[in-house]
Amino acid sequence: MEAKDTLIRFLRIPSISATGEGIEDTVNFLSEIMKSIGIKTEIEKAGGNPVIFGEINVGSKKTILIYNHYDVQPVDPLNEWKHPPFSAIEENNRIYARGSSDNKGTLIARLFAIKDLMDKGELGVNVKFLYEGEEEIGSVHLENYIEKNKDKLKANSVLMEGSSLDYKGRPLIVLGVKGLLYVELSLDYGLKDLHSSNAPIVKNPCWDMVKVLNSLIRDDGNIDIDGFYEDIRNLTEEEEELLDQYDINYEEIKKSLGNFPMKYENKNDIVKALLTYPTCNIDGIDCGYTGEGSKTIVPHKIVVKMDFRLVPDQDPYKILNGLKEKLKSIGFSGEIKVLGAERPVRTSLSSEIVKATKNAAKEVYGDYIIIPNSAGTQPMGLFVYNLGIKDAVSAIGVGDPSSNPHAPNESISLDNFYKAIKHTQLTLINYSM
Amino acid sequence: MEAKDTLIRFLRIPSISATGEGIEDTVNFLSEIMKSIGIKTEIEKAGGNPVIFGEINVGSKKTILIYNHYDVQPVDPLNEWKHPPFSAIEENNRIYARGSSDNKGTLIARLFAIKDLMDKGELGVNVKFLYEGEEEIGSVHLENYIEKNKDKLKANSVLMEGSSLDYKGRPLIVLGVKGLLYVELSLDYGLKDLHSSNAPIVKNPCWDMVKVLNSLIRDDGNIDIDGFYEDIRNLTEEEEELLDQYDINYEEIKKSLGNFPMKYENKNDIVKALLTYPTCNIDGIDCGYTGEGSKTIVPHKIVVKMDFRLVPDQDPYKILNGLKEKLKSIGFSGEIKVLGAERPVRTSLSSEIVKATKNAAKEVYGDYIIIPNSAGTQPMGLFVYNLGIKDAVSAIGVGDPSSNPHAPNESISLDNFYKAIKHTQLTLINYSM
Structure with missing residues (x-):
């Protein structure tokens, strides 16, 4: 054998x-x-x-x-x-x-x-x-x-x-x-989609979700959840040096990433962000009419999938509580479903x-x-x-x-x-x- | 016959x-x-x-x-x-x-x-x-x-x-x-969806679209586009009286609207809003992964369908220009497709x-x-x-x-x-x- x-x-x-x-x-x-x-x-x-x-x-x-x-x-x-x-x-x-x-x-x-x-x-x-x-x-x-x-x-x-x-x-x-917290936020306002001529008199869950999502990210790009950054363990000097030795090529990375606009151009910034920055990411949004052409409706429901990548020693369950508190404080009335939680x-x-x-x-x-x-x-x-x-x-x-x-x-x-x-x-x- | x-x-x-x-x-x-x-x-x-x-x-x-x-x-x-x-x-x-x-x-x-x-x-x-x-x-x-x-x-x-x-x-x-302006806003950042471990280093078009959408509505609910309200013709006294005579039943309306949360409870407010307020409405959002369970991606594209209902004498093409100016001013780099324009x-x-x-x-x-x-x-x-x-x-x-x-x-x-x-x-x- x-x-x-x-x-x-x-x-x-x-x-x-x-x-x-x-x-x-x-x-x-x-x-x-x-x-x-x-x-x-x-x-x-x-x-x-x-x-x-x-x-x-x-x-x-x-x-x-x-x-x-x-x-x-x-x-x-x-x-x-x-x-x-x-x-x-x-x-x-x-x-x-x-x-x-x-x-x-x-x-x-x-x-x-x-x-x-x-x-x-x-x-x-x-x-x-x-x-x-x-x-x-x-x-x-x-x-x-x-x-x-x-x-x-x-x-x-x-x-x-x-x-x-x-x-x-x-x-x-x-x-x-890195750790992970994966959540699904949903807002369901009614039994059916409505004709959009009713937009002046009913609340549209999409607008309310836009407000919710917008509240999660500060203007400087940081994540606006109480205590989000407080458990992050700083890199030791030795670990910082490891980052410096990690070799990547900007053009190759950009190409391999399908030419997305990059947040950083400097190699060291990219490595540092990739390995040591936590993120709040939108994975998908499902809402209303998405077919060809136009359909005039007030959608009754919106679902947003999000993942938080966490760094040592953030705790996904503590972050989840922070998220819940935050959403409560801005009047979010929908559902928060946890689809994954892994520790960094x-x-x-x-x-x-x-x-x-x-x-x-x-x-x-x-x-x-x-x-x-x-x-x-x-x-x-x-x-x-x-x-x-x-x-x-x-x-x-x-x-x-x-x-x-x-x-x-x-x-x-x-x-x-x-x-x-x-x-x-x-x-x-x-x-x- | x-x-x-x-x-x-x-x-x-x-x-x-x-x-x-x-x-x-x-x-x-x-x-x-x-x-x-x-x-x-x-x-x-x-x-x-x-x-x-x-x-x-x-x-x-x-x-x-x-x-x-x-x-x-x-x-x-x-x-x-x-x-x-x-x-x-x-x-x-x-x-x-x-x-x-x-x-x-x-x-x-x-x-x-x-x-x-x-x-x-x-x-x-x-x-x-x-x-x-x-x-x-x-x-x-x-x-x-x-x-x-x-x-x-x-x-x-x-x-x-x-x-x-x-x-x-x-x-x-x-x-x-009412008139109508129907637009499709889209942001496409790359050739493919990326693994969300790249979220620290690439821009996510969903987040940028959230900022764009959020910028369109003021905290008081009004639409934040230059000149949006300036061509609105006031109702004459006679027309105001017509509104007062228009008879609706709050409970029946709410039921017929699938129990959506209402913006107004008073009958007169509902009639006035329904007939004389212009709106900016989200009809649908298509973005990323929307299937069962979790998938960790940075979506490369987001498409939002929106309709503006307009009241006399708003001009859909003037509103469109205002929207374009607004989006330009906040750095929107995507596409604006017009799917409908009708005058009130x-x-x-x-x-x-x-x-x-x-x-x-x-x-x-x-x-x-x-x-x-x-x-x-x-x-x-x-x-x-x-x-x-x-x-x-x-x-x-x-x-x-x-x-x-x-x-x-x-x-x-x-x-x-x-x-x-x-x-x-x-x-x-x-x-x-």
């Missing part, structure tokens, strides 16, 4: 959580591989797609918990793929498949790194595996699973997914994540797992990049806060800037796959010392 | 302008009826559904132009009709059919009133007929037709449709209409056609209600401004408060149909004296 062959077989089984396609086959395949390696394996239906838990106990005092996901994004638009998305065809030393970069490649690289260490009798740390099947649909049942399995999941450190290589081939070591995390630069992965990276890749936290959100908070494992890092990923995760022609380089195996092995060896 | 039988045959032919269903059959039927009555009839394809023009010249010095439409609204939701919408079934002295109230009943009542006068040799005024087939889709080609046929359409007065009976059975005489109208209470219809109403119904203009919009401005016929009124309609125009179970009372015939005849006799 060879790593690359197993990866290809794994990639050929669809596992689309949005539709359920192939989930069962994937779970069976993966758990069989784990068992054959000698991992004690359990499949638990946590409410949605199963969680696969695995454990290797080598009698060490230290345990590392490895988190990955086995589900993938849908493949649309299919006609933009040059090979079928589940063919896993090799071309120019790359493998093309949905899930290759996000996240099956990383999962298999780590698994075979550990198999190899076990085969050689060199695994010096206990390892637990948590593979979920709903990451691409918001990890909807993960918190529930973690809350139910706190004892089983006990560990000293957590190795999360979500890392990748930069355009110079340097691996990213990510010390944390920023692990210390001097934590054990960070040191282990950093030193291993130096050896395998010659260099590395560390950032204090990602611009996006992952369920790292569940490990740090719900399980209380402070020592958490997102590192060791097989993707690179050409990998197209979530898009057509997702792919990884086989060189990066083998480097990730080596990186995992050295990290575990460093960690166990 | 009897009026009621002809009405029933007419109602049994669908004429849905939104889909085109039955338009050709309707035009043929109606023009044959007109010819058989002795009206010189022409069918002109004005770009969309044909306009039917008719003319009777009795050698009078005065000519009255009658405007109606032969098209109807779609019939959805079909399952809420107790009889098929084009069955024209008679029940309890009412006829149920799509178009019975809006506007085929009125059209046929007027036509047979004139036939009867001709038969008796009592028609003392020249009559021209303009029947359009696109009223329910915004009279899209009417201005074009009118501009092309200015000579043919010359007349001293215009009798518009759009009137009805109030809950006491009193006919409404409407001296004018308010005819003098002492105009000839108003006097004729008012005195006729007194005789037929015992009473009447006059309002200075309707809350809604009709293409009356095309007759008053493009053709220069200042003497215009909307009067003589067969609908009543149970008629359900644009809704299932549209119907009219046969008594009201016959009264409308009588009302037309007396109006024409009064007018010709």
